Amino acid sequence: AQTVTQSQPEMSVQEAETVTLSCTYDTSESDYYLFWYKQPPSRQMILVIRQEAYKQQNATENRFSVNFQKAAKSFSLKISDSQLGDAAMYFCAYRSYSNQGGSEKLVFGKGTKLTVNP
Amino acid sequence: NAGVMQNPRHLVRRRGQEARLRCSPMKGHSHVYWYRQLPEEGLKFMVYLQKENIIDESGMPKERFSAEFPKEGPSILRIQQVVRGDSAAYFCASSPRGANVLTFGAGSRLTVL
Numbered sequence: 605a606q607t608v609t610q611s612q613p614e615m616s617v618q619e620a621e622t623v624t625l626s627c628t629y630d631t632s633e634s635d636y637y638l639f640w641y642k643q644p645p646s647r648q649m650i651l652v653i654r655q656e657a658y659k660q661q662n663a664t665e666n667r668f669s670v671n672f673q674k675a676a677k678s679f680s681l682k683i684s685d686s687q688l689g690d691a692a693m694y695f696c697a698y699r700s701y702s703n704q705g706g707s708e709k710l711v712f713g714k715g716t717k718l719t720v721n722p
Numbered sequence: 723n724a725g726v727m728q729n730p731r732h733l734v735r736r737r738g739q740e741a742r743l744r745c746s747p748m749k750g751h752s753h754v755y756w757y758r759q760l761p762e763e764g765l766k767f768m769v770y771l772q773k774e775n776i777i778d779e780s781g782m783p784k785e786r787f788s789a790e791f792p793k794e795g796p797s798i799l800r801i802q803q804v805v806r807g808d809s810a811a812y813f814c815a816s817s818p819r820g821a822n823v824l825t826f827g828a829g830s831r832l833t834v835l
Contacts, residue, residue, distance in 0.1 A: 608764075637822055647811060649765070649826035695764050699822070707778050708755060708817050708824050712764030 606631045606698050610713035617686045618721050624671075625681045625716050627696030635701035638672065638679045639710065644692040652694070655679065657701070683718075691720045724749070726827035727796075728814050734833045741801040741808070743830045747816030754797040755824060756789055759811040771797060804834045 607630045617623035629638070640652040655663045655672050662670050667684045683690055694717075697710040727746040735741050747754050753772055757765040770778040771791035782789065786804075791797040801808055811831045815824040 641826075646828065647831075648828045649813060649815075651823060654823065697764075707770045708753065708815070708822070709767045709770060709778060709781075710757075710765070710824070712766070714762070714764045 606633075606636075606700065606711050608696050608698050608711050608713035610696055610716050612716045613714070614717045614719070616719040616721060617683070619686055619688060621686055622682060622684045623686055623718065625683075625694050625696075625718065627679045627681070627713060629677050629679065629696070629698050629711075631677070631698065631700075633700060637699040637701065638670075639697040639699065640668070640670070640679075640681045641695045641697060641712075642690075642692045643695060643715070644689075649695075653681065686720050688720050688722060691718055693717050726751075726814055726816050726825050728812075728827035728830050730830060731828065732831050732833070734835060735804050736835050737805055738803050741804050741832055741834075743799040743801075743812050743814075743832070744796040745799070745814030745816075745827060746796040747814075748825055751816035751818050751825070753817045753819065754791050755815045755817075756797075756799050757813045757815065759813060759829070761810070765813060768799075801832070804832070806834050808832060809834045 609628050636657045638655045642650045642652050653665045669682045671680045693715045695715045696713040756768040759765045767781040769789045786802045788800045811829045813829045815826045
């Protein structure tokens with residue numbers, strides 16, 4: 605079974621600075637998807653960024669980018685120019701490429717709480 | 723587009739009562755997922771449904787929990803004879819057929835006294 609590990613329960617960053625959140629995963633599959641989700645205090649789960657394992661190029665979405673190291677099974681999230689609104693729980697998630705019935709079943713890490721200091 | 727709608731947002735039940743949580747997927751989405759988030763934990767997959775079919779219920783507890791997604795109306799997650807350990811946030815998510823992205827609702831927080 606796949607597992608996702610986020611080794612940093614909490615992180616903090618100064619506004620306008622850059623922060624990197626770590627995620628490692630364990631799988632025997634070669635094709636899969638990886639995600640970062642943001643959960644602000646409202647509890648709404650918001651997709652931040654997505655990476656397909658077969659793509660070597662790291663995904664980017666505005667101030668958010670990933671460092672995907674497939675051999676190391678590492679998928680870190682970098683947030684540049686941090687803003688107060690970035691404060692939230694961040695969850696790393698794994699999706700098997702060949703889930704039963706095309707399922708979007710995700711395996712989540714335990715999350716990292718990000719604090720942004722003004 | 724109203725997004726994924728869950729209700730109630732908050733539900734309080736006493737031990738032994740039943741809890742029913744409802745989820746209306748996004749318009750055009752035919753696949754529904756239920757996840758549970760215990761305090762200080764990530765989300766854990768419970769069940770994946772399509773209209774009138776349970777596709778994957780590998781994450782559902784064997785007893786007291788059931789889910790349905792009828793031809794008409796919302797998906798329902800039902801917990802019978804609730805216990806304190808059922809206290810959690812329950813999230814519903816939906817996707818269209820063939821997509822690789824889930825859209826989550828805001829969750830329903832169940833508190834069992």
